[in-house]
Amino acid sequence: MHGEYKIPGGKLVVVDVEVADGVLSDVRVAGDFFLEPDEALPAIDAALEGAPADADTAALAARIDAALPAGTVMLGLTTEGVATAVRRALARATDWRDFDWQLIHDAPQSPVLHMALDEVMVEQVALGHRPPTLRVWEWDRPAVIIGSFQSLRNEVDQEGVARHGVEVVRRISGGGAMFAEPKSTITYSLAVPESLVSGLSFQDSYAYLDDWVLGALADMGIKAWYQPLNDIATDVGKVAGAAQKRVAAGRGAVLHHVTMSYDIDADKMVEVLRIGREKLSDKGTKSAKKRVDPLRRQTGLPREEVIARMIDSFRGRYGLTDGEVTGAELARAEELVRTKFGTPEWTARVP
Template sequence: MHGEYKIPNGKLVVVDLDVQAGVLRNVQVAGDFFLEPDEAILAINEALNGAPVTTDAPGLAARISAALPESTVMFGLTAEGVGVAVRRALAEATEWSDYDWQLIHEAPQSPALHMALDEVITAEVAAGRRPPTLRVWEWDRPAVILGSFQSLRNEVDPAGAERHGVSVVRRISGGGAMFVEPDSTITYSLSVPASLVSGLSFADSYAYLDDWVLAALGDMGINAWYKPLNDIATDAGKIAGAAQKRMVTGDGAVLHHVTMSYDIDADKMVEVLRIGKEKLSDKGTRSAKKRVDPLRRQTGLPRAEVIERMIGSFRARYGGSDGAVTPEEMARAQELAEHKFSSPEWTAWVP
C-alpha cells in the first residue's frame, strides 16, 4: 500500500507498507523532508512495524515519538504527519495527480445560482459523471451567504441589506457568513472525490485542500498559512475563510469552497452583518474592519491577475483543462436556484 501526505507548511511524506495478519509490515517512510540523525528514519520505520491496522493517526504518532532518539531534529516533518500518511495508505487514498482536473471560470451569476451550482457539480463528481473540478466564481450582485446552521436574524441586519441592495442566501455548508460584492472578493470551489481526503480527519482535510492556494499566494509574495479550523491568514490578518460539505451519494464527494478578501467595503459590511463583540474578540481584534485584509493591498495586483496567477499555479501543480458547466448541470442548477436557494423556507430554515 502507498500513501502520500503534504504536511501543512511542511514537506511531502510518502509511506509504503504491507499488511499481514492485521498489522503493518515492511514500512518504509520517505520524502523531501529534513531529519537528523540519519538513523532516526530507521527508528520511525521500526516504530510503525507491528502496529495494528486499526491504530489511528495520533496513536501512530505516539509510537514514532516514543521511538525517536533524543537528539532527533525534524524540519518539514512531524510524527503526526507520518501517521496521517500511513492512514491514507491504509485507506487507499487517491492523490491530486491521479485525476484530469477541470477548471471552470464563467461569467457573473446570481448568488442563488452559485449555491445551486456547488451542489450540482459536487453531486456529479460523486456520481462519477464529472472529473474533480476547480470552479472560480464571479458575482453579479452584492450578497450575504449564510452558513447552513446560522440564524438569519442573528447574522443579517435586514435594514442594512435592503439599503445596500444586498441579497441574502444560505449555502449547504456550515461555517460563518460571507459578505461579497462583485470584484471585491475571490471565491472558488473544489468539488473532489471523497477518496482524495481518505485517511484525513475533518480538520486535516481543510489544510490539505487549502495547500495549493497557499503556494499560489506565496508565488505572489504573500506568506500565508492555514489557521485551524477554516481560515487562511497572513501576518496582517485573516484573508480567507473556507467551508466544506460532504456528500455520501455515489462514491462520495467533498465540496470545499473558499472566499478571499480582495477589496471589501468594510463600512458597508458592518452595516449589513451583525458582527458581535464576542466574534471579534475570538479573532483578537477590536473592530470589524481589522478582520478584512484585502489582497489588493498585499499583492498590488488587479483582481483579474490574482485569479489568473492562482489558476496558473494550480495548473503547474496538478494540470487541468478548461471546462464549462454542461447544459444538463445548468438546467438542474437553475431549478434548484429557483425552488430551493431562492425560497424563504430555505433561507430562513434557521430563523
Template sequence: MHGEYKVPGGKLVVADLEREDGALRGVRVSGDFFLEPDEALDAVNATLEGAPADSDSTALAARITAALPPGTRMYGVSAEGIAIAVRRALAQATEWAAHDWRLIHMPPQEPALHMALDEVLTREVAVGRRPPTLRVWEWGAPAVVIGSFQSLRNEVDPEGARRHGMTVVRRISGGGAMFIEPGNTITYSLSVPESLVSGLPFADSYAYLDDWVLGALEEMGVTAWYQPLNDIATEAGKIAGAAQKRIVAGEGAVLHHVTMAYDIDADKMTEVLRIGREKLSDKGTKSAKKRVDPLRRQTGLPREEVIARMVGAFRGRYGLTEDTVTAEEMAQARNLAATKFATPEWTARVP
C-alpha cells in the same frame, strides 16, 4: 499500500506498507523532508511495524514521537504528518496527479445559482459523471452568504441588507457569513472525490486542499497560512475563509469552497453583518474592520491578475483543462436554485 501527504507548509511524506492480520507490515517511510539523526527514520519504521492497522492518526503520531531518539530534529515533517501518510495508505487514498482536473470560470451568476452549482457539480463528481473540478466564481449581485447552521436573524441586519441591495442566501456547508461585492471578492470551489482526502483528519483536509493557493500567494509576495479551523491568514490579518460539505452519493465527494477578500468596504460590511464581540474574541482584535486585510493591498495586483496567478499555480502543480457546465448540469442547478436556494424556507431554515 502507498500513501502520500504533503505537509502544509512543509514537505512530502510517503508511506509504503502492507496490512496483514490487522497489523502494519513492511513499513517504509520516505520523502523529501529533512531528519536528524539518520537513525531516526529507522526508529519510525520500526515502531510502526506491527502497529494495529485500525490505529487513528493521533495514536500513530504518539507512537512515533515516543520512539524518536533523543535530540531528533525534524524539518518539513512531523510525527502527525507521517501518521497521516500511513492512514492515507491504509485508506487507499488517491493523489492530486491521479485525477483529470477541470476548470470552470463562467460569466457572473446570481447568488442562488452559485449555491446550486456547488451542490450539483459536487454530486456529479460523487457519482462519477464529472471529473474533479476547480470552479472560479463571478458574482452577478452583491450578497450575504450564511453558513448552513447559522441563525439568519443573528447574522444579518435586514435593514442594512436592504439598504445596500444585498441578496441573502444560505449555502449547504457550515462556517460563517460571507460579505460579497462583485469585483471585491475572489471565490472558488473544489469539487473533489472523497478518495482525495481519505485518511486525513477533517481539520487537516482544509489546509491540504488549499496548499496550492498558499503557494500561489507566496509567489505573489504574500506569506499566508491556515489558522484552524478554516481561516487563511497573514501577519496583517485574515484574507479568506473556507467551508466544506461531504456529499454522500456514489463513491462520495467533498465540496471545499473559499472566499477571499480582494477589497472590502468595511463600513458597509459592519452595517450588513452582525459581528459580535464573542465572534472577535479569539481573533486578537476588537474591530471587525481590522480583522480582514484585503488582497488588493497585500499584492498590489488587479483582481483578474490574482485569479490568473492562482489558476496558473494550480495548473502548474496538477494540470487543468478548460471546461464548462453541461446543459444538464445547468438545468439541474437552475431548478435547484428556484426550488431550494432562492426560497425563504431554505434561507430562514434556522430563523
C-alpha cells in the same frame, strides 16, 4: 499500499506499507523532508512495524514519538504527518495528480445560482459524472451568504441589506456569514472525490485542500498559512475563510469553497452583517473592519491578475483543462433555485 501526505507548510511524506494479520508490516517511510540523526528514519519504520492496522493517527504518532532517538530534529516533518501518510495508504487515498482536473470560470452569475451550482457540481463528482473541478465564481450583484446552520436574524442586518440592495442566500456548508460584491472578493470551489481526503481528519482536510493556494500566494510574495479551523491568514490579518460539505452519494465527494478578501468595503460589511463581540474576541480583534486584510493591498495586482496567477499555479501543480457547466447541470441548478435555494423556507430555515 502507498500513501502520500504533503504536510501544510512542510514537506512531502511517502509511506509504503503492507498489512499482515491485522498489523502493519514492511513499513518504509520516505520523503523530501530533513531529519537528524540518520538513525531516526529506521527508528520510525521500526516503530510502525507491528502497529495495529486500525490504530488512529494519534496512536501511530505516539509510537513514533516514543521510538525517536534523543535529540532528533525534524524539518518539514512531524510525527503526526507520518501517521497521516500511513492512514492515507491504508485508506488507499488518491493524490491530486491522479485526476484530470477541470476549470470552470464563467461570466457573472446570481448568488442564488452559485449556491445551486455548488450542490450540483459536488453531486456530479460523487456520482462519477464530472471530473474533479475547480470553479472560480464571478458575482453579478452584492450578496450576504450565511452558513447552513446560522440564524438568519442573528447574522443579517435586514435594514442594512435592504438599504444597500444586497441579496441574502444560504449555502449548503457550515461556517460563518460572508459579504461579497462584484470584484471585491475571489471565491472558488473545489469539488473533489472523497478519496482525495481519505485518511485525513476533517481539520486536516481543510489544510490539505488549502495548501495549493498558499503556494500560489507565496508566488505572489505573500507569506500565508492555514489557521485552524478554516481560515487563511498572513502577518497582517485574515485573507480568506473556507467551508466544506460532504456528499455520501456514489463514491462520495467533498465540496471545499473559499472566499478571499480582495477589496472589501468594510464599512458596508458591518452594516449588513451582525458580527458579534464573541466572534471578534475569538479572532483576537476589537473591530470587525480589521478582521479581513485585502489582497489588493498585499499584492498590488489587479483582481483579474491575482485570479489568473492562482489558476496558473494550480495548473502547474496538478494540470487543469478548461471546461464549462453542461446544459444538464445548469438545468438542475436552475431547478434547485426554484425549489430550494431561492425559497424563503430555505433561506430562513434557521430563523
